[in-house]
Every structure is written in C-alpha cells, then in structure tokens.
Amino acid sequence: MNRSNTYPYKIQPQDVDFQCKVTTASLINILLTTAGYNADENGFGIRHLNVINCSWVLLNLAVEMEKIPLQYEKITIETWIENVGRASTIRNFVIYDSKKKKIGQAISNWVMIDLNTRRVQDLFNLKSIRNFETNISLEIEKPMKLNSIDGNLVDSFKVKYSDIDINGHTSSKRYVEWISDCLSLDIYKEKQLQRFEINFMNEMFFGNEVSIFANEITENDYRYEISSLEKTSCRARMVMRNL
Amino acid sequence: MNRSNTYPYKIQPQDVDFQCKVTTASLINILLTTAGYNADENGFGIRHLNVINCSWVLLNLAVEMEKIPLQYEKITIETWIENVGRASTIRNFVIYDSKKKKIGQAISNWVMIDLNTRRVQDLFNLKSIRNFETNISLEIEKPMKLNSIDGNLVDSFKVKYSDIDINGHTSSKRYVEWISDCLSLDIYKEKQLQRFEINFMNEMFFGNEVSIFANEITENDYRYEISSLEKTSCRARMVMRNL
Numbered sequence: 118m119n120r121s122n123t124y125p126y127k128i129q130p131q132d133v134d135f136q137c138k139v140t141t142a143s144l145i146n147i148l149l150t151t152a153g154y155n156a157d158e159n160g161f162g163i164r165h166l167n168v169i170n171c172s173w174v175l176l177n178l179a180v181e182m183e184k185i186p187l188q189y190e191k192i193t194i195e196t197w198i199e200n201v202g203r204a205s206t207i208r209n210f211v212i213y214d215s216k217k218k219k220i221g222q223a224i225s226n227w228v229m230i231d232l233n234t235r236r237v238q239d240l241f242n243l244k245s246i247r248n249f250e251t252n253i254s255l256e257i258e259k260p261m262k263l264n265s266i267d268g269n270l271v272d273s274f275k276v277k278y279s280d281i282d283i284n285g286h287t288s289s290k291r292y293v294e295w296i297s298d299c300l301s302l303d304i305y306k307e308k309q310l311q312r313f314e315i316n317f318m319n320e321m322f323f324g325n326e327v328s329i330f331a332n333e334i335t336e337n338d339y340r341y342e343i344s345s346l347e348k349t350s351c352r353a354r355m356v357m358r359n360l
Numbered sequence: 361m362n363r364s365n366t367y368p369y370k371i372q373p374q375d376v377d378f379q380c381k382v383t384t385a386s387l388i389n390i391l392l393t394t395a396g397y398n399a400d401e402n403g404f405g406i407r408h409l410n411v412i413n414c415s416w417v418l419l420n421l422a423v424e425m426e427k428i429p430l431q432y433e434k435i436t437i438e439t440w441i442e443n444v445g446r447a448s449t450i451r452n453f454v455i456y457d458s459k460k461k462k463i464g465q466a467i468s469n470w471v472m473i474d475l476n477t478r479r480v481q482d483l484f485n486l487k488s489i490r491n492f493e494t495n496i497s498l499e500i501e502k503p504m505k506l507n508s509i510d511g512n513l514v515d516s517f518k519v520k521y522s523d524i525d526i527n528g529h530t531s532s533k534r535y536v537e538w539i540s541d542c543l544s545l546d547i548y549k550e551k552q553l554q555r556f557e558i559n560f561m562n563e564m565f566f567g568n569e570v571s572i573f574a575n576e577i578t579e580n581d582y583r584y585e586i587s588s589l590e591k592t593s594c595r596a597r598m599v600m601r602n603l
Contacts, residue, residue, distance in 0.1 A: 129393060130393065130396060130525070130526065131389055131393070131525075131531065131533060133525075133526055134521065134522075134524070134525075134526075135521075135524050135525070135526060135527075135528045135566075137526055140522065142522060146374055150372060150373060150374065153373060188526065274517060277541035278377065278378075278540055278541045278543065278545065278548065279377075279383065279385060279537040279540055279541050281377070281378050282373070282374075282376075282377075282378065283373065283376055283377075283378060283380055283431065284378075285378050288374065290374060294522040297521055297522055298520035298521045298522050300521065302521065302566055305521065323378075323545055
C-alpha cells in the first residue's frame with residue numbers, strides 16, 4: 118500500500134494567464150483534482166462518502182510556490198494524508214517540475230459533512246482513511262486563521278450557473294479566480310505569487326449576492342474577504358514577491 | 361499520414377455543473393484544446409504560427425449534442441480539416457461516448473491573424489495545412505450568421521484578469537460561460553442543450569466594459585449578444601430541448 122502517490126499533469130492553454138503562467142486558480146484546481154484521485158484510489162473519495170450521504174468540504178488551504186509553471190510544462194503532484202483528527206484531516210502536496218525539482222508545496226484541511234444537515238461528521242467513523250495517516254508534515258507554515266480585514270469593496274455581483282459545482286455551491290476554483298481578479302495586470306507583470314492561503318467559512322449558493330473586499334496590509338501582503346448575505350464566506354491572503 | 365485523428369478525454373469534476381452534466385463551456389473548451397493538439401501534431405499549431413508572428417482565431421462554431429456526458433465519463437473526440445480557403449478554414453469534430461456511439465458533432469471556422477496588425481492573413485501561404493484538407497463534411501447545419509437581437513440587458517461588468525488568455529483577450533470558454541449564465545437553474549433542470557452556436561466579431565480586452573443581452577425569440581431558441589465599447593463582440597444561440 119502506497120501512502121503517498123504521484124500524479125503527472127501537463128499545464129493546458131486554459132490553465133494559463135496572459136503571461137503564459139499557470140493561474141493560481143488553475144494550480145489549486147489541479148491540486149484539488151489530485152486530492153480527489155488519491156482519495157478515490159484509496160477508498161475514501163467523494164463517491165465512497167456519497168454512499169453514507171456525506172461529502173468532503175475544503176476548510177482551508179495554503180500554497181507556496183518557488184517557481185510558476187508555464188503553458189505545456191509537465192509537472193508532477195505528490196500527495197498524502199498527514200493526519201486524521203475527529204473533526205478534520207490534513208492532506209499535503211508537493212509540486213515538482215519536469216526535472217523532479219520541488220517548485221511548490223501545499224497544505225489542505227478537510228472536513229466530512231453530511232449532505233442533508235451540512236454538519237461536520239466524526240472522521241473516526243471513516244475507517245478507510247486512517248490507514249493512510251503518515252504523520253509526514255511539510256516545512257511551510259500551516260494555513261493561518263485569517264482575521265477580518267478593513268478592506269475596500271472592489272466588486273459585487275450574484276452567484277451564477279457557471280460558478281456552482283456538483284455540490285450546488287460556489288466552486289473553490291471560482292473563489293480563487295475572484296480573489297486573483299482583484300490585482301491589476303501591472304502587478305502580475307512585476308510580481309509573482311509566493312504564498313496563497315484561504316479559509317472557507319460559509320457556503321455560497323446560486324443567486325446569492327457576493328461582495329469582495331481587498332486590502333494590501335503591508336507591502337506585497339494582500340488580504341481578501343468575500344461575503345454574502347452579511348456572512349463571511351471566505352478570507353484569503355496573497356503574498357507576492359517582486360520579480 | 362492520418363488526416364483525421366481521435367483524442368480521448370475524461371470529464372473532470374471542474375467540467376460539470378450542479379447536475380453532474382458537462383457544461384457547454386467545458387465541452388467547447390475540450391473541442392478547442394483538441395483542435396490545438398491536432399493542429400500542433402500536424403505542423404500548423406499556434407507555436408508554428410507564432411514563428412511567422414501569427415495565431416489562430418476562432419471565427420464561429422456550432423455544436424449539436426444528442427447526449428450530454430456526465431462527470432468521469434470517457435469520451436473521444438475525432439477531428440479533421442474539412443477545407444482550407446484563402447480567408448478561413450473549416451475544422452470538424454465528432455464526439456463519441458465510451459461505447460463509440462456518436463453523441464455530438466461540431467463545426468468550427470478559423471482565421472489566421474497577424475499578431476501585430478490583428479488582420480486576417482491568406483491561408484494559401486500556410487502550405488502545411490493544405491495537405492490535411494479532407495473535404496469531409498458533417499450532416500449538421502454549418503454555423504449560421506446570427507442577426508442582431510432586440511434583447512434585454514441581463515448583465516454588465518468589466519473584463520478581468522481571469523477572463524483573458526494568452527492572447528490577452530477574453531477566452532472563448534469565458535464567453536460561453538457568460539452566455540450559459542443567462543439561463544436559470546430551472547431551465548437547466550427541465551431542458552438540455554441541443555445546439556449551441558457562436559459568431560465572434562470583435563475582441564474584448566482587460567478592463568473593457570461588457571454588456572450581455574438575451575432574448576428567447578421562439579420557444580427554446582435563445583439568442584445572445586455581447587457588446588463592449590458600443591461594438592458587438594459576439595452573437596450566440598442556444599437551442600434547448602425539453603427533457
């Protein structure tokens with residue numbers, strides 16, 4: 118039994134931005150898809166959880182990148198379960214370039230929810246996952262608890278058909294796109310992502326009114342808050358480095 | 361030399377909507393990616409055109425679907441060049457399900473533009489493509505010239521970072537998402553896509569103001585117009601069938 122596994126991926130045209138660099142949203146989407154494959158292979162994927170009327174929900178995520186892959190670049194994602202608590206489980210990722218050089222790392226926290234009550238379930242009842250606990254952690258800082266920001270309203274709109282996924286709520290990829298859209302093209306020309314982190318707090322559904330707030334709290338440390346119906350749905354942070 | 365080729369694809373979680381069905385935007389994105397692979401393999405891909413400072417631009421597209429693939433379904437796309445005119449070239453697609461049953465067809469028209477002048481170039485100067493002309497057409501109707509509509513303004517916003525692709529203009533996938541977002545979830549529950557067609561007219565760039573107009577001109581025949589800076593950037597049509 119392999120408690121970690123690697124998955125190849127080739128960066129596609131739809132994954133890159135105007136500078137040919139993979140977008141943070143596509144990169145995170147690739148990580149989440151990889152998590153899905155790995156959980157499925159190991160017997161605790163969404164389709165296994167659906168049998169007991171449950172599903173995985175991402176609670177928070179932190180990604181640190183040393184190098185940003187370009188269009189058609191072949192990367193490899195290694196992923197494993199670090200630990201399994203009663204309330205949540207930690208899954209780690211390492212991203213390698215085609216020469217097997219480590220170019221990024223990510224840490225994610227997941228909860229299992231009941232699809233009717235939307236409440237968090239006890240992971241000690243999910244026996245299949247506990248054999249995959251490795252206790253292998255990464256060097257990067259875990260996702261931090263992000264505080265409320267005194268941000269400026271930068272955009273507002275409604276949740277639409279293409280924003281929602283199979284769970285009926287806004288997809289993780291779309292949140293990251295909305296956050297990435299707050300920076301100007303000039304910033305993307307001068308800087309590159311160093312660390313992205315996100316805390317998911319409340320789901321957003323079709324038709325909900327979305328407000329996006331942003332603020333650069335210190336140089337290159339950008340904070341975001343997305344709210345809907347007076348509830349915070351997520352907070353995020355982008356740390357950029359000058360090129 | 362194979363003048364047509366087939367490409368396998370597995371429908372991913374990010375490709376499906378709240379009902380587990382592939383979205384029209386993802387489906388079209390899969391077709392365009394396949395077109396890119398096929399052109400690249402045959403020596404007239406974007407990177408070959410970039411050498412002469414040119415690129416492919418999609419002029420129009422029509423897709424007809426008999427069955428909508430679901431998440432994790434394996435499909436195969438067959439694609440070939442029907443003909444090459446001086447001004448544009450026709451590329452066809454057939455979509456098969458995992459049992460090799462034909463479930464969809466698509467016809468696309470492409471022009472080659474100069475990246476500086478943005479003007480259409482003479483395809484008779486692109487010798488590599490002419491060996492791949494098959495004169496094999498499909499049974500479905502070619503993309504029609506869509507007329508201006510007397511539509512209602514349904515949405516307006518600005519073109520953002522995640523909307524633009526490597527060419528610096530709004531990606532084709534995003535146009536299709538904006539159009540698909542005009543229908544309610546109830547319509548998606550009651551109806552399914554039969555035919556989608558789109559005419560691209562003017563590019564849209566970062567920061568441009570976008571207005572989306574829509575109208576159901578006869579039952580199940582939805583028309584769209586997207587405009588920016590008082591120019592029409594595209595017109596589209598969705599024909600739905602009752603389930």
